Amino acid sequence: MEKNRYKSKSELVFEEIWERVTHGILKPGDRFSAQEIAEELGVSRTPVNEAMKRMSEYGLIRILPNVGYQVNVLRWRDIEDIMRIECLLETEGLRLNKNGFDSALIQELKDINRRTIEALERKDRQAYYRLTDEFHVRFIHLSGSRILQDVFVKNRHYAGWDDGKILEMTESLKELLRDHDAALDLLLEGRLDEAIENLKIHSEQSIQLVHQSLKNSKYPGI
Structure with missing residues (x-):
């Protein structure tokens, strides 16, 4: 194909x-x-x-x-579940890789992450969302599992559900994006467990930020 x-x-x-x-x-x-x-x-x-x-x-x-x-209006519980499932797929996907992580793919991910930060800084909403999607869809390729990639993309159809107000939290988002780089560096160094722990903490902080953003904007699902 x-x-x-x-x-x-x-x-x-x-x-x-x-x-x-x-x-x-x-x-x-x-x-x-x-x-x-x-x-x-x-x-x-x-x-x-x-x-x-x-x-x-x-x-x-x-x-x-x-x-x-x-x-539709998604309930907060649904949004939270979506984010937790994405983290679970990404972290457990890393454990599925038995052949070592592709350094070229990791460098590609770091480049996507850099461009995402740049889009955020210039307040380019469309580019920010597009690059965020691209990063996560490419990240799951680190698992080396086509089955997991398909499952991840289906879950990703629900992701990014917000009213755009979260982009106003520029500095907090930039900190979360830097977490991506930190996790990728740990993978390059062969420190898998630390990278996974980093991503789990990152996920919890992301959930808190999205919840606060939706609450501030009086999202009907909160």
């Missing part, structure tokens, strides 16, 4: 709306119709409806018969 395989219109619509929902462009409670999305993206309503059915299965949107669609 080619690395950059052909994507159907339904898949492209799914990715576009998923990004809008999880990145706060479409907010919890917002309503929209298949016709609106179809006209905006230049496709028919069929791939839009197919994509929305898939999104409803993930719990990201609700289908409103004869009306359209509504962005």
